[in-house]
Amino acid sequence: MDNLSFVGVRFGRLKVNRIATKEEDSHSNGVHVFCECDCGITILIRLASLRHGYTKSCGCLKRDMQTKxxxxxxxxxxxxxxxxxxxxxxxxxxxxxxxxxxxxxxxxxxxxxxxxxxxxxxxxxxxxxxxxxxxxxxxxxxxxxxxxxxxTPVIQQRNRRSNRLFEFNGEKLTFAELCQRHSIAESTLRNRLDKGMNLSDALMFPVRKRRVKHARKNHGSHHQTRSS
Known part of the structure; x- marks a missing residue:
């Protein structure tokens, strides 16, 4: 798009009056234009800043928003x-x-x-x-x-588009919500589903309690010597 075609175009509160000449523009970072702001001030601004929406006024817009x-x-x-x-x-x-x-x-x-x-x-x-x-x-x-x-971040994490929803008892829940609701570890439910169990059975099947192994006491050093 030719730079001259921007003359007369409005960007926010700024209206492009004309393209700055090389004598008027000492900048080396692109084309600059003279714009008139709605508040009456004329400023020299980089054209790319207007086109990308970085600049919308001479600075009066920010001041007005701070007041309003x-x-x-x-x-x-x-x-x-x-x-x-x-x-x-x-x-x-x-x-x-x-x-x-x-x-x-x-x-x-x-x-x-x-x-x-x-x-x-x-x-x-x-x-x-x-x-x-x-x-x-x-x-x-x-x-x-x-x-x-x-x-909270926890709620947002569960509300991501990438989350898979499971329907159970008329509710749509994320995997983490299912586990929390039914007091089952995520790893346990995931393993059951991977083994082919349907969702209802995987949730309702009792969780096997781990047996605690007790260390055997070593009495060897405490044997009493039988008197002769």
Missing amino acids: YRSASGDPACWGRIYRVWRGMMSRCYRTTDKDYPEYGGRGINVCRRWHEFVNFEADIGNRPDGTSLDRINVHGDYEPQNCRWA
């Missing part, structure tokens, strides 16, 4: 954990340069329209308990209030 979005403590939201969670969620769903985009936006995972505003996300999701992170209950579903929760 504040946490319960009164600090700017961009200083808080929940804002960073929201920003990460939006990035992996809509920013094609995000390393996690293929597993989210690339798979068609979206963020509900309401949550495109941070204040709505914060109001719906609530405070983040220590040791948790954002988790989608249905790993194939979107980010939306009824499908999201704060979850």
